[in-house]
Structure formats: structure tokens, C-alpha cells
Amino acid sequence: MDRTTRAVLVLGPILTIVFFFINIYLAGFVFVIFITVLMSLLIMQDSTSLPDLTAALSEDAKTLILTNVGSAAAHRIHVTLVPADKEFELPSLGADESHRHPLGGMMTELKVVIRFENNEGREFSQSFLLSALGGNYDPLKPLLPLFGWK
Structure with a gap:
């Protein structure tokens, strides 16, 4: 797992918890963005070694x-x-x-x-x-x- 994916895995839940204490809807928004960025990074890793x-x-x-x-x-x-x-x-x-x-x-x-x-x-x-x-x-x-x- 590369450095960017690890950073997203660490920062995503921390930011979600921080925003949960500010506003629950804002925490939900941050969580959805976290999941979207994480899935994008995982999809990009699958396509790095594909010759065509x-x-x-x-x-x-x-x-x-x-x-x-x-x-x-x-x-x-x-x-x-x-x-x-x-x-x-x-x-x-x-x-x-x-x-x-x-x-x-x-x-x-x-x-x-x-x-x-x-x-x-x-x-x-x-x-x-x-x-x-x-x-x-x-x-x-x-x-x-x-x-x-x-």
C-alpha cells in the first residue's frame, strides 16, 4: 500500500470524528468524500500494471x-x-x-x-x-x- 492511500486511511476517520463533534451532517459529508477518495485510489492501483x-x-x-x-x-x-x-x-x-x-x-x-x-x-x-x-x-x-x- 502506497503512502497516499495510508494517509487517506488515517486522515479520513480522524476528520470524520472531528467533524462529528461540530455537526453530524458535516461529518457524514466528510465520510462520503473519504470513501469516494479511498475507492478511487484503490481502483487506480488496480490499473497501474496493465499492458494493452x-x-x-x-x-x-x-x-x-x-x-x-x-x-x-x-x-x-x-x-x-x-x-x-x-x-x-x-x-x-x-x-x-x-x-x-x-x-x-x-x-x-x-x-x-x-x-x-x-x-x-x-x-x-x-x-x-x-x-x-x-x-x-x-x-x-x-x-x-x-x-x-x-
Whole structure:
């Protein structure tokens, strides 16, 4: 547990008790804020070591681009290209880093299966369907497109 979480755990109940003697409603307000800040800190700790790899084809469809958009490095990366019957491995890919792998020819459609580990050894697996004619990964695309989103 880090220093900030310990400080919140100590100061929250103390401030709640102090404000309880001033006004019970004010103490309730401080307690709700204490619980909200504590839960936010615990959620942030869960997301500190999560790599997230994405795959995309280059504009000429001759190169596979792997990008780590997560918050930690990915280790022991194993990539399988399904219809091309190719496999390759990477030792690691840091946060916000990219790797370009030449495919040897133009690919129109490709399924990429990626297996990797985070710093603690937890395994992850993702798969992507890639097409040279469109459909690239867009992290800002909403799940349900509303109001004419393009």
C-alpha cells in the first residue's frame, strides 16, 4: 500500500470524528468524500500494471504495427498471424512504444492473435481482425454510435 492511500486511511476517520463533534451532517459529508477518495485510489492501483497491445496494418498493408497503449510494459510477446501461417516473438514492448514487423507481402485480411505477460507474470491474450480496406482500431469509437458520429 502506497503512502497516499495510508494517509487517506488515517486522515479520513480522524476528520470524520472531528467533524462529528461540530455537526453530524458535516461529518457524514466528510465520510462520503473519504470513501469516494479511498475507492478511487484503490481502483487506480488496480490499473497501474496493465499492458494493452493493439495491432494494425500499415497503409500499404505490408507491415504489421504493434503498439502498447497500456500503462506498463508487455513481456514475452508471442504473435500469430492466422492465414499467413507466421509466428514471431518479441522480448518486451514498453508503454507507448510501437514495433513494426514486415509481412513479406501485401495482406488483404489478417487475424492477429497476441499473447503477452505483464511485469508480475500475469498472462493476457487478444485477437484482432485486420483488413487493408478499412476497419482499423479506433480507441475513441463509441460502442453505440449516436448523433451521427463519424
